[in-house]
Amino acid sequence: MKSAVKISWGERCFAVFNYCFFIIMGCTTLLPFVNLIAKSMSSEEAVISGNVGLLPVGIQFETYKYVLQDSMFLSSLKTSVLLTIIGTTLSLTLTTLTAYPLSKVRLRGRKWILLMFVFTMLFSGGLIPTYLLMQNLNLVNTLGVLFLPAMVNVFNMLIIKNYFEGLPDSLEESAKLDGAGNIRILIHIMLPLSLPVMATIALFFAVAFWNDFFAAMIYITNPELKPLQLYLKELIVSSSGDFLKNNVDAAINMTPQSIQASSILLATLPILLVYPFLQKYFVKGVLVGSVKG
Template sequence: MKIKESWGSKLFDAFNVLLMLLLVVVMLYPMVYVFSASISDNAMVSSGRVLLWPKAVTLEAYGRIVANPDVWISYWNTIRYTVVHTALTLIATAAMAYPLAKKWLPGRRAVLLMAAFTLLFSGGLIPTFLVVQKLGLLNSIWAIVLPSLISTWHLFIMRTFFEALPEELEDAATIDGCGSVQVLLRIVMPLSLPVLASIALFTAVGQWNAFFDALIYLKDKSMYPLQIMLRNILIAGSNVQGEGDLDFVVTLKYAMIMIATLPILCVYPFIQKYFVQGSMIGGIKG
């Protein structure tokens, strides 16, 4: 028997649809505008005549960026920083979260309290810089990767996820002769793809967009990530070729934003299916 919906229910559904459509427009318009501005004539963009669709289409901005070897060097730096940081973060976070998920671990509560303490207080910029300097990590990839290797928030999410896994699976693997490391690698990690994908996405996006650590720890321009070049264009007002063509820098800004954003936009759809599941399970269960 078909249940007749009330006018209030229909009105509520219509309001939700309109609200979602409005949010979609609000989120998509900046991306559409940036793309349109990046392929439009610089004079059209500077005069404010490009509102949604491109005008006087030209690929000159992309041509200048692609022809610049510094862009590809910085692109490669960003890729390797992101890949190494994400991989090591997953390994280190899982290695720390798994034993902390066991209630029989001696000193478990003290370790968790010390980890939670870092959510409220940190050493600060200067002490962190001095530690990196004393360790001899300046002007290297490890200065970008190691200081932010483990996030306390990600650690708690993964620990809570591990606690929710059935203990019978680990007991069965232990009876079959697996050690703790084998249980983690062969049983726990394959069952934890949702939370691993969520943390990997958070870490990769954060590292891809990071530029402040590079400004502090890197001196060699050949090691600069892509975001430093984007910052120079957006803030310092310099163009990619360094020719002082300030009139053309407006279009270069938008073209550089598109190039810097495109990889994350391509990766996200493949991870999105794990995103909500991993965040919700890791943040609620336990």
């Protein structure tokens, strides 16, 4: 029997260093989040005095109750959920329909079409012309302005295109011999085989739409259409007295800092719940879709 491979002293030191380094980096990213949780659950006196670290002091849940009863928070949450669902569905559909024909070498003018798409990644019309275009299209202060301009993401389209190019051509040829058309091949053959990259790109789109506040800050002035991230932005930058001005009783055992922390955590929770279901496809989808260029 062959003896086990011996690990040198240098390799052991390197492994220990890697473990320590990544543990430290992991804690660095988690500690602010833990501190946020502690602040959202701590009493008014503890937050004001700065005694809250990684554990809550004087546990209370009134801040969560206050935030969940806030009509503006609920309205913004509804807008963000609708935006994420509609935007992700339409963007993934149109991006896939764009990537599939561009993955075929037989497509006439394929290189020039790809060049036009890549050109938009490097250059744009600018913020003011884009705003004037949205205004002329009567999209300002509508939900559509938050997802229609982002229907086809070129970077995500290239990843899907590269994934399609990696699938065997014999599958499509066999399907055509059986009388299948291009749409049927895409739906019944290509998409089931492309589940990893589709889940990855769907996660990309969902996170982008959920976290986007800049487009809403530019195009949305109607409070009922403001997404959750814009609500949080205004919540954080507004003065301390604005938080509790509509609820005198809420001032008991609560601070603006704890309300900010509770709002941020509640806004982060939905997207965190989605990620575990798509995590197993994430790495495989990105790596396979990025091999070919």
